[in-house]
Amino acid sequence: MTGPTLKGQRLVALFLLGCLLFNFPLLALFTGNTRIWGIPLIYIYVFAAWMAIIALMALIIERKDR
Amino acid sequence: MNNLPKDDLPKNGLPKSAPVTSVLIVEDEESILLSLEFLLAKEGYAVTTARDGAAALRALQARPPDLALLDVMLPLIDGFELCRLIRENPALRGTRIMLVTARGREAEIARGMALGADAYLTKPFSTRELMDKVRALLGVPPPV
Amino acid sequence: MLSGALIVVLSFAYVGLLFAIAYYGDKRADAGRSIIANPYIYTLSLAVYCTSWTFYGSVGRAATSGIGFLPIYLGPTLMAALWWYVLLKMIRISKAHRITSIADFIASRYGKSHLLGGLVTIIAVLGIVPYIALQLKAISASFSTMLQYPNVIASTASLPFLQDNTFYIAMLLAAFTILFGTRHLDATERHEGLVAVIAFESIVKLVAFIAVGVFVTWGMFDGFADVFAKAAAVPELNALLVQGGAAGNYTTWASLTVLSMLAIILLPRQFQVSVVENVNERHLNKAIWLFPLYLFAINIFVLPIALGGLMHFPAGTVDADTFVLTLPMSEQKTWLALLAFVGGLSAATGMVIVETIALSTMVCNDLVMPILLRWKFLRLTESRDLSGLLLGIRRSAIVLVLVLGYGYFYLAGEAYALVSIGLISFTAVAQFAPAMIGGLFWKGGTRLGALCGLSAGFLVWLYSLLLPSFAKSGWLPITFLTEGILGFDLLKPQQLFGLEGLDDISHCLFWSMIANVGCYVDFSLWRRPTAAEHSQANLFVDVFRHITPGSGSRFWRGSATVADLQTLLGRFIGPERANEAFAAYARSQGIPGIEQVSANAVLVHYVESQIAGAIGSASARDMVASVVVEEPLALDEVMAIIDEASQALAYSRQLEQKSRELEAATNELRGANQRLQELDRLKDDFISTVTHELRTPLTSIRAFSEILSDNPQLDPQQRSKFLGIITRESERLTRLINQVLDLAKIESGAADWHPSEVDMREVLEDAVAALSQIYKERNIALELRIPEHPPLVMADRDRITQVALNLLSNAANFCDKPDSRVSITLSEEEAALRIDIADNGIGISPADQAVIFEKFRQVSDTAAGKPRGSGLGLAISREIIHHFGGRLWVESTSGLGAKFSFTLPLPRSSTSFLAA
Structure with a gap:
C-alpha cells in the first residue's frame, strides 16, 4: 500500500471529482425552487452526491484487485 | 604503348617481346626512383614513373599497369590512398600493388594489406629481394 | 421537572461508565488482547471530530444558513480520499520516529528544531483552549436547559452554581485524562482504554442524535417530505430553503470546505486519534469510507431538526443551538431528552479528553522539557530517573489546559469570542498546513521557511480573526474593527488592504495562507537546507523507501556503551520499562539477550526514538548526544555512504x-x-x-x-x-x-655552448664566403647591407654561423628564377641586433610558415621540385637563437619571396652605432 498504486490514484481522482461536485458552478445548477418529494433540489443533490462519493470510496477500497 | 608520352618511356631496355609487362613506379625520392627504374627496365618491363600521388593517378588512368610500386609517404595523395583508389576502380582490376616504404611497422603493413596491397617491401631493400617479389607477383619464372 | 440532582447523578454516572470502559480497555491491552485493534473502533475514534459544536451547533447553523453547515463535513469526506497518501505517510513517519504530537512532527521534520516545536505548541494552545472552553459551555448550557424541563424558554443568566458544576465536570475530566492518559510513559504514547472510551462516546452521540432526528421527523412530522412541505409554507423558512447556505455565498462554502479538509488532519485531537493511537496502518483502509459514512449519518437529521424547531417554537424564543434537547423536552419525552443530553455530553467530553491529552503532550515535550533541560542549574541531564518528573509535568499540563479552558469559558460566557470559536480554531490549526503538507511532499522546505511561514500565518490569524473576536466581545475597543490600527484604513483587521466582500473566516484564511505559504516557500528557498534538515527531509518525504527503523541513523556516527544508553532510557521511562525496551530490541534484532546487544547506530536510533516518545524528538536528540561521543566520519565510511545515499550527502559541504x-x-x-x-x-x-x-x-x-x-x-x-x-x-x-x-x-640541455663577444659582420661574411660557390653556380645575386662596426653580441660564434649558413642555403634553395637575388641586412633595433635574409624566390605559403620551424617539416611543393634538406635545420636554428635570447621568424608572400629574420639581444652597456 505504498506509492502511486492504482487504488491511490483512483482515490485521488475521486477527490478531484468531489471537489468539482461540491463547488461552484455545479452547485449553482441545483439551486432554485425545484423540488422532489417536496424537498428542495439542492438538498437532494448534495446528499446524493455525498452518498455517491462514499459508495465509490467503499467500492475502491473493498474491491479485490485480481 | 606507342602513344605514351616520351618522358614516361623507359630510358633503356626497350621491350624484347610482346606483350610487354608494364610497371608504374611512384616515388618522390629522386635517387630511389632512379634505382628502381634502372632495375625494372633492365629486366625488360615497360616502366612508367610518377613523383607524387596526383601524377600517379593520371598515369594509372592513361594506361593501367600490370604492377604498381607505391611509396607510402608521397606528396598530395599517399600510397595507402592510392592503393585504395586502385582497388575501387574496376578498370584497374588487373593491377598488382607492391607498397615500398621506409616505415616498416607491423600495423602499417597490416593496413596496407587490408587496403588490398599484394606485397610489401621495406626500405632499404635488397635488389634481389625486390626483383624476386616483382617476378612472383607478375607470375614470371626467375631467370635461370 | 427533572431535579438537578438527577441530572448531576446521571452525568457523573455516565462519566463513571467511561472510567469502567477505559479501565477494561487498558486491562485488555495489558493482557495483550486489545479491544481497539480493528478498523471499526479506529473509525469511531476518528469521529471525535464531531464535538458538541456538531451535536448542538450544526442545528443552530442550519437554522440560520440552510445547508451552510455542510462544508464542515464535506471537507473531511474529500480529505478521506487523500488519506491514502497523506495520512498513511504521517502514520508511517510517526511510527518510525516515535512522534507523539503534531508539534513533534513538524519540529522533527525540520531538523528536530526546539523553536519550531515550541511555536506549534503555542499556536495550538492559543487556538484550541477556547475550543475546549466551548465544550465546557455546551455542557453547562445543556445542564441549565435540562434543569428547566419541561419549560424550554432559554434562561439568560448563568447561575454561579451551574458554573461551579461545570468546573467539577472539568476537574473530573482532568482526573479521567490523567488516570487513563498518563498511566505510564511509553514510547508509543498510546492509550487503549482512552480510545475505547472515545469510540464508545462516538456511538452514544450518533445514536442519540439519530434518535432525536427520527423522533422529530416521524414523531412530530410525517417524514422528510412533510417537514419540508410544511417549512415551505412558512415564508421565512421558504426563503432559507431556497437561498440555501451554498447559494448565498460560494466563497464561504469553498473556504469552509478547505478549512475542514485541513482540520481533519491537523487538529491536535485528530492527529492524536488518527496517527498516534493508530494500532495498525491497515485500519486506515476501512476508515477512508466508514468515517465519511459516520459524518453522513450524523448529518441526515440536522435539517429536519432545525426546521422542526423553527416551526415548533415561536420565532426567537428558543436558541436554535438547543433544539436537539428542547424538541424532545417540549414533547415531554423525558428519556429521549436525557439521551440527547448524554449524547451532547459524550460529544463534549470526548473532545475535551483527547484534545487535552494532545495539548498536554505538546506542552510537556515541546515547551516545558526543552526549557528545563536547557536550564543547567537544574542538573536534569544528570538526574538518575526523570520518569517521575515527566509524569508530573504531563499531569500538570493536563490540569493547566483544562483550567485555562474553564477560565476562558468563565470569562467569555456568552461572548461572541466563544460562540464563533469553532471556525477560529480551525483557521488557527490550518496554519500548520504549509509546514506539514509541504514537509511531507517537498524536500526543499527548511526550518527557516517553516518558522517564518508559521509565524506570519499565525500573526495574520491573530490580527484578523482572534483580536476582532475580542473586539466584538467588547474586550477591545470596537474602533479597532471599524477604523483599523492607528486609524489606518488599509489595516482594518477584517478588510485588510481594502479587501471587502468576504466573510471574516474566508478573509482571514486568504490573507493568512498568502502570508504563510509565501513565507514558507520564499524563506525555504533563501538558502540551502542544512545537513540535518536535508537528512530529515529525505526520511520524511521518502518514508516509503526508508521503512527500516535504522535508516534514521545512517548519517550519524558515534560511540556509546550499551549501559550508558540503557541508563539514559531508564531516566526517562523508568529502569524497568527501559529493561523491557532493551529486551524487545534484542528480540527484534534476533539477539538472544540484552547482554549480547552491541552499541551501534541502530541501537542509538532505537533509544533515541524511545526517548522521543517521552520527551519529544528534538530533546531526545540532545539527550542521546550527551552520552554518545560523536566521531568524524572516516573516509571509507564516507565512501560507503556515497554508495548508499549519495543524493542525501551531496548537501554535506565537507563532502x-x-x-x-x-x-x-x-x-x-x-x-x-x-x-x-x-x-x-x-x-x-x-x-x-x-x-x-x-x-x-x-x-x-x-x-x-x-x-x-x-x-x-x-x-x-x-x-x-x-x-x-x-x-x-x-x-x-x-x-x-x-x-x-x-x-x-x-x-636536453646537454649541448656545449661557448659564448663570447661576436662580431656579426664577421659571422655573416664567413657564411657568405662558405656558400659563394653555390651562389655563383646558381647565378644568384647576393647583396650585403652591413654596417662597418656593428655592436658586439654575446653568443657562440660557431652556432650563430651555423644559423646563418642554414638560412642562406635555404634562401638559395628557394631561388630558381633567372634574376634571383638574396639580400643580407644587419640593423640595430631597440636593445637588439636584427639580421634579415630576404630572397625573391617562390615564397612560403601561410600554412607552411606555421610549421616550417617544427622538426622534419619541409615546404612541400612538388611543382617547383622538392627542396633538399633534412627538415631539422630551421628547428635547430630556432633553438640556437632562443638560447641566446633572440627570436627567429619568417615573413613571406607566396610567389614573392621570403624574408627570414632573427634578433640577438645587445648587452646593456653597448653603445649605439650610426648606420654606415
Missing part, C-alpha cells in the same frame, strides 16, 4: 569540498596523462620520422651499391653517376645524423 578536491586531482592526473600520451606520441612520431629520413638515403646507397656490384659491364658515365649518388646520399646521411644528435643535445 562537497572533498569531492571537489578529488575531482580536481582527477582532472590534473587526466591532464598529466594526456600530456604524457601526447609526448609519447610525439616521441613515436619523431622516431618514426627519423627512421624514415635515415632509411631514405640508405635505400639509395644500398640499391646503387648492389647495382654497381651486379652490373660490372655498366658504361663509365652511368657508373660515375651512380657513384655520385652514393656519395651525395652518404653525405646527406652523415649530415642528418649530426643534426639529430645536435638537436637532441640542445633540447
Whole structure:
C-alpha cells in the first residue's frame, strides 16, 4: 500500500471529482425552487452526491484487485 | 604503348617481346626512383614513373599497369590512398600493388594489406629481394 | 421537572461508565488482547471530530444558513480520499520516529528544531483552549436547559452554581485524562482504554442524535417530505430553503470546505486519534469510507431538526443551538431528552479528553522539557530517573489546559469570542498546513521557511480573526474593527488592504495562507537546507523507501556503551520499562539477550526514538548526544555512504569540498596523462620520422651499391653517376645524423655552448664566403647591407654561423628564377641586433610558415621540385637563437619571396652605432 498504486490514484481522482461536485458552478445548477418529494433540489443533490462519493470510496477500497 | 608520352618511356631496355609487362613506379625520392627504374627496365618491363600521388593517378588512368610500386609517404595523395583508389576502380582490376616504404611497422603493413596491397617491401631493400617479389607477383619464372 | 440532582447523578454516572470502559480497555491491552485493534473502533475514534459544536451547533447553523453547515463535513469526506497518501505517510513517519504530537512532527521534520516545536505548541494552545472552553459551555448550557424541563424558554443568566458544576465536570475530566492518559510513559504514547472510551462516546452521540432526528421527523412530522412541505409554507423558512447556505455565498462554502479538509488532519485531537493511537496502518483502509459514512449519518437529521424547531417554537424564543434537547423536552419525552443530553455530553467530553491529552503532550515535550533541560542549574541531564518528573509535568499540563479552558469559558460566557470559536480554531490549526503538507511532499522546505511561514500565518490569524473576536466581545475597543490600527484604513483587521466582500473566516484564511505559504516557500528557498534538515527531509518525504527503523541513523556516527544508553532510557521511562525496551530490541534484532546487544547506530536510533516518545524528538536528540561521543566520519565510511545515499550527502559541504578536491586531482592526473600520451606520441612520431629520413638515403646507397656490384659491364658515365649518388646520399646521411644528435643535445640541455663577444659582420661574411660557390653556380645575386662596426653580441660564434649558413642555403634553395637575388641586412633595433635574409624566390605559403620551424617539416611543393634538406635545420636554428635570447621568424608572400629574420639581444652597456 505504498506509492502511486492504482487504488491511490483512483482515490485521488475521486477527490478531484468531489471537489468539482461540491463547488461552484455545479452547485449553482441545483439551486432554485425545484423540488422532489417536496424537498428542495439542492438538498437532494448534495446528499446524493455525498452518498455517491462514499459508495465509490467503499467500492475502491473493498474491491479485490485480481 | 606507342602513344605514351616520351618522358614516361623507359630510358633503356626497350621491350624484347610482346606483350610487354608494364610497371608504374611512384616515388618522390629522386635517387630511389632512379634505382628502381634502372632495375625494372633492365629486366625488360615497360616502366612508367610518377613523383607524387596526383601524377600517379593520371598515369594509372592513361594506361593501367600490370604492377604498381607505391611509396607510402608521397606528396598530395599517399600510397595507402592510392592503393585504395586502385582497388575501387574496376578498370584497374588487373593491377598488382607492391607498397615500398621506409616505415616498416607491423600495423602499417597490416593496413596496407587490408587496403588490398599484394606485397610489401621495406626500405632499404635488397635488389634481389625486390626483383624476386616483382617476378612472383607478375607470375614470371626467375631467370635461370 | 427533572431535579438537578438527577441530572448531576446521571452525568457523573455516565462519566463513571467511561472510567469502567477505559479501565477494561487498558486491562485488555495489558493482557495483550486489545479491544481497539480493528478498523471499526479506529473509525469511531476518528469521529471525535464531531464535538458538541456538531451535536448542538450544526442545528443552530442550519437554522440560520440552510445547508451552510455542510462544508464542515464535506471537507473531511474529500480529505478521506487523500488519506491514502497523506495520512498513511504521517502514520508511517510517526511510527518510525516515535512522534507523539503534531508539534513533534513538524519540529522533527525540520531538523528536530526546539523553536519550531515550541511555536506549534503555542499556536495550538492559543487556538484550541477556547475550543475546549466551548465544550465546557455546551455542557453547562445543556445542564441549565435540562434543569428547566419541561419549560424550554432559554434562561439568560448563568447561575454561579451551574458554573461551579461545570468546573467539577472539568476537574473530573482532568482526573479521567490523567488516570487513563498518563498511566505510564511509553514510547508509543498510546492509550487503549482512552480510545475505547472515545469510540464508545462516538456511538452514544450518533445514536442519540439519530434518535432525536427520527423522533422529530416521524414523531412530530410525517417524514422528510412533510417537514419540508410544511417549512415551505412558512415564508421565512421558504426563503432559507431556497437561498440555501451554498447559494448565498460560494466563497464561504469553498473556504469552509478547505478549512475542514485541513482540520481533519491537523487538529491536535485528530492527529492524536488518527496517527498516534493508530494500532495498525491497515485500519486506515476501512476508515477512508466508514468515517465519511459516520459524518453522513450524523448529518441526515440536522435539517429536519432545525426546521422542526423553527416551526415548533415561536420565532426567537428558543436558541436554535438547543433544539436537539428542547424538541424532545417540549414533547415531554423525558428519556429521549436525557439521551440527547448524554449524547451532547459524550460529544463534549470526548473532545475535551483527547484534545487535552494532545495539548498536554505538546506542552510537556515541546515547551516545558526543552526549557528545563536547557536550564543547567537544574542538573536534569544528570538526574538518575526523570520518569517521575515527566509524569508530573504531563499531569500538570493536563490540569493547566483544562483550567485555562474553564477560565476562558468563565470569562467569555456568552461572548461572541466563544460562540464563533469553532471556525477560529480551525483557521488557527490550518496554519500548520504549509509546514506539514509541504514537509511531507517537498524536500526543499527548511526550518527557516517553516518558522517564518508559521509565524506570519499565525500573526495574520491573530490580527484578523482572534483580536476582532475580542473586539466584538467588547474586550477591545470596537474602533479597532471599524477604523483599523492607528486609524489606518488599509489595516482594518477584517478588510485588510481594502479587501471587502468576504466573510471574516474566508478573509482571514486568504490573507493568512498568502502570508504563510509565501513565507514558507520564499524563506525555504533563501538558502540551502542544512545537513540535518536535508537528512530529515529525505526520511520524511521518502518514508516509503526508508521503512527500516535504522535508516534514521545512517548519517550519524558515534560511540556509546550499551549501559550508558540503557541508563539514559531508564531516566526517562523508568529502569524497568527501559529493561523491557532493551529486551524487545534484542528480540527484534534476533539477539538472544540484552547482554549480547552491541552499541551501534541502530541501537542509538532505537533509544533515541524511545526517548522521543517521552520527551519529544528534538530533546531526545540532545539527550542521546550527551552520552554518545560523536566521531568524524572516516573516509571509507564516507565512501560507503556515497554508495548508499549519495543524493542525501551531496548537501554535506565537507563532502562537497572533498569531492571537489578529488575531482580536481582527477582532472590534473587526466591532464598529466594526456600530456604524457601526447609526448609519447610525439616521441613515436619523431622516431618514426627519423627512421624514415635515415632509411631514405640508405635505400639509395644500398640499391646503387648492389647495382654497381651486379652490373660490372655498366658504361663509365652511368657508373660515375651512380657513384655520385652514393656519395651525395652518404653525405646527406652523415649530415642528418649530426643534426639529430645536435638537436637532441640542445633540447636536453646537454649541448656545449661557448659564448663570447661576436662580431656579426664577421659571422655573416664567413657564411657568405662558405656558400659563394653555390651562389655563383646558381647565378644568384647576393647583396650585403652591413654596417662597418656593428655592436658586439654575446653568443657562440660557431652556432650563430651555423644559423646563418642554414638560412642562406635555404634562401638559395628557394631561388630558381633567372634574376634571383638574396639580400643580407644587419640593423640595430631597440636593445637588439636584427639580421634579415630576404630572397625573391617562390615564397612560403601561410600554412607552411606555421610549421616550417617544427622538426622534419619541409615546404612541400612538388611543382617547383622538392627542396633538399633534412627538415631539422630551421628547428635547430630556432633553438640556437632562443638560447641566446633572440627570436627567429619568417615573413613571406607566396610567389614573392621570403624574408627570414632573427634578433640577438645587445648587452646593456653597448653603445649605439650610426648606420654606415
